[in-house]
Amino acid sequence: MKNTLKPGVLGVVVLLAAGCAGTPTTGEKMLSRSEAAQDIGKQWNQGNELVLKGEKLQAKGERQVEDGKDNIKDGQSMVKKGQRLMEKSEARYRKNFPGETL
Secondary structure (H helix, E strand, O other), rough: HHHHHHHHHHHHHHHHHHHOOOOOHHHHHHHHHHHHHHHHHHHHHHHHHHHHHHHHHHHHHHHHHHHHHHHHHHHHHHHHHHHHHHHHHHHHHHHHHOOOOO
C-alpha cells in the first residue's frame, strides 16, 4: 500500500505545485520519475529474490523426493530379505523340532 501511495501523493503535490507555480520544472519532472523508477526497481528486486529462493526450494524438494524414493526402495529390499530370513528360520525350526508348533 505504501508503494502505491507514494507516487500518487507525489503526483498530487506536483499538480498542486503546477497549479500554483505554473508548469513543473525539468528538475521536478525528473524527481517524480526517479521515485517511480526506484519503486519499480525495488519491486523487480523483490521478485528476483523470490524467484531465486523458489528455485532453491524446488531443487531441495526434488532432492528430498529422490532420497525418499531411494529410502522406499531400500526399505522394500530389507523387508523382502527379512521375510526370507524368517521363512528360512521357521523351516529350520520345524526340521529340527518336528513336533513343535510356532
